[in-house]
Amino acid sequence: MNEDNRKIRPDTDERDDRGRFGPGNSGRPRGAKNRTTAIAQALLADEETELVRKGIELAKAGDVQMLKFLLDRLLPKDRLIKIDIPPLDFADEAIDGMAAISSAIAEGQITPSEGAALSSMISGYSRTIEVWELSRRIEAIEASLNPKDEK
Numbered sequence: 001m002n003e004d005n006r007k008i009r010p011d012t013d014e015r016d017d018r019g020r021f022g023p024g025n026s027g028r029p030r031g032a033k034n035r036t037t038a039i040a041q042a043l044l045a046d047e048e049t050e051l052v053r054k055g056i057e058l059a060k061a062g063d064v065q066m067l068k069f070l071l072d073r074l075l076p077k078d079r080l081i082k083i084d085i086p087p088l089d090f091a092d093e094a095i096d097g098m099a100a101i102s103s104a105i106a107e108g109q110i111t112p113s114e115g116a117a118l119s120s121m122i123s124g125y126s127r128t129i130e131v132w133e134l135s136r137r138i139e140a141i142e143a144s145l146n147p148k149d150e151k
Contacts, residue, residue: 081110085122091133094126 021027033041044051059067083104086096098119105115 081114083109083118085118088122088125088129091126091129094122097122 015021055066055070059070083100085100086093088094088097101110101115101118101122104110105112110118
């Protein structure tokens with residue numbers, strides 16, 4: 001296959017030489033619905049309330065699958081957690097934050113997956129502080145090496 005055939009040409013609605021849409025372009029405008037989806041939504045437009053009531057009735061009557069279906073959609077996936085994490089003003093203070101998270105997991109306040117999510121956030125925040133501190137140090141070094149550039 002010729003590599004030129006795969007190049008996207010902007011003058012042909014982002015299609016290649018063979019008429020195929022490029023990567024990430026299905027050919028449909030953003031937000032356009034599949035025809036089957038549009039038909040199904042039109043058919044169910046006036047029945048939503050009745051269908052939900054029927055689903056609740058089935059769940060109350062003991063239909064475990066319907067109960068699971070409803071609970072999966074009604075209950076939040078994540079829960080609000082509250083633990084005391086010390087202020088993180090400097091990158092090395094992330095150690096104290098990680099220790100607080102480890103203690104909360106050990107005491108059963110949060111689940112290990114919640115702890116992993118919090119640890120990831122603290123790690124990212126710590127890296128951001130490190131980059132900021134390093135950029136400030138580099139700017140100071142550059143300023144001391146090139147005093148004539150200061151205004």
